[in-house]
Amino acid sequence: MKLNTYRETNDLTLVNIQNEIIKLKKELVILNIKKKTKQQVKPNNIKKTKHFISQMLTLEQIKIKYNQ
Structure with missing residues (x-):
């Protein structure tokens, strides 16, 4: 999983x-399902995914705030 740079996500x-x-x-x-079923x-993939979700949510809130 490749994390995007700020420039890529900001566009x-x-x-x-x-x-x-x-x-x-x-x-x-x-x-999480795979983890629970012992697959x-x-x-680290779970951690990165959570981190990226939080980055996207933050970016979403910034866009909403400045577009209104």
């Missing part, structure tokens, strides 16, 4: 950010 529109958040949350659910999952 996203609000709709794209919301779609990315949904996609990441689905991925996190799948990773091989790297804990």
